Amino acid sequence: MASHSVLTILMCALILVIIMPVTAELFHNSNSELLSRQRRAVCSPDCKNGGLCVTVSGKDMCLCSLPYTGQTCTVIIDYCTTAQPEIGIDPKVAPVCLNGTCLGTVLTEPYFNCSCLPGFNGTRCENNIDDCATNPCINGLCKDLINNYTCSCYQGWQGRHCSANINDCFAGACLNGGQCIDGNSSYTCNCSDTGFRGANCSENIDDCASPSNPCSNGGVCIDGVKNYTCQCLAGYSGRNCTVDEPDCSPNPCHYNGTCLERSNQALYGNASLPYPFDGVFNYSAAAGFVCLCPNGSSGNDCSINPNDCLDPATNRSLCAHASSCTDGLASFTCHCLPGYEGPTCSIDINECERFGQPCQNGAVCKDLVADYAC
Incomplete structure (x- = not known):
């Protein structure tokens, strides 16, 4: 039997001395005499799986080798759930396999088998494998992760392993469709036909300023890229706000009320008409319509009919x-x-x-x- 098994036997024998009364005859001699006396004991049924039959307090019993237990050493201890304080394992405090799954008991120390998660190794899956050990970052610094790594590239390099040299034009130096012309550690931008100007083609050319505001009838010009749009006042539409919208068609006035378009400049200056027609035309007041309501109705669109x-x-x-x-x-x-x-x-x-x-x-x-x- 291996020396480890003999040591196990002696340790178990000492434990038996502590936990139960034994005869002085069993332990007063040397270890070899102890083993000799153990071998002379007779257990029925026989001790299985390498267990030794010993006599304790006049009773023959089996002294089992790990990982076995039981009366005849036939029961395998579940070391996935059993504490081993001598090696600092207590499943109640932390799992046996720290970063993996315990697959069950095996017949050799430490009597359990761990299936580690990717990125871990060790008896208890306690070691995070250093993914930077092979120096994968050619021109950068490696940061180890769990089953992975990231590279922080030095200036001028890029890519998963910092192996690609950066072309200065690839840094987005020229904006808004400008053409980048690479130089010696520098670049220039060709902004032709982009609607932008400046060293990086970042300044939008104001299309509302040249030659003058293109939006008519009080419309507000909104600059775009090589383009503009007109934000027309209510009552006007079209690319340049030149179309006068027919606000009274169809008639929005209920009960056949008379509709007057506020953009109709011919109606202004008439004291017999309501505001704003009793004053001077202004684009700021030219939006929408005014209803002349029949008797019995009121409201902006004559929709109010008292009950x-x-x-x-x-x-x-x-x-x-x-x-x-x-x-x-x-x-x-x-x-x-x-x-x-x-x-x-x-x-x-x-x-x-x-x-x-x-x-x-x-x-x-x-x-x-x-x-x-x-």
Whole structure:
């Protein structure tokens, strides 16, 4: 048996001395005599997997070799979940495999097997493999990661391994489509036909300033690249705000109100018309329209029609006896329930009179709602 197994036996024997009473005869002699006495013990059933049969306190028992335990050394200890304080392992504090998966118990020390995550090695997957050890960064500094690395390149170099020499023109020196002409540690930019100028083609040429503002009718010019756009006032459109939009077509005024375009300069200076037509035309007030509303309506587009069905004083329906009402333009119509009539359904129809005293043989007719009784 290997020396390690003998040492294990002796350690286990010492443990037995501590945890249970033993005969003085077992331990007063040398280790060799101890082993000799152990071999003379008889265990039934036999000790398996290299276990030794020993006599403790007059009782024969199996002294098992790791990683076995049990009465006959047939049970394998689960070292994925068992503490080994002699080598600093306690699964309750930290996993056996620090950066990996414990695959189970093996028959040799340390009696467990770890499958490490990529980038780690070691018995317990405790070592982060140095991915910079092969000096992958040719012209830069390497930073080790987990199963990877990054290179911080020296000036003038680029690429995954800092192996590509940077062309000065590749640094985006010429902006906005300018053509870069590489020189000796320098560059120049050709800005022709880009709409930009300057050393790096970064200054946009103002297309609104030459020769003059191209936007008409108070439009605001917005400079672009080799181009411009006009932000037209309401009522105008077109590339240069030269189109007068027909704000009154279709007519936005409800109830056939009269629509007046604010951009119609011929209407201005008329005191009989509302603002702004009673003053002087100005582009800042030329947007939109003004409605001349018919009687009974109001609002910017004549859409406000007060509910004529309601009594202004009480805010209750003018139609009596729970009759329904349809609002009109400065008018209303009551829809009377049976038995009532009149503009506001306030008249209770006398069916006795309406039907010519229908009760016969001297009976007296009594008027009811929409009915009568004899």
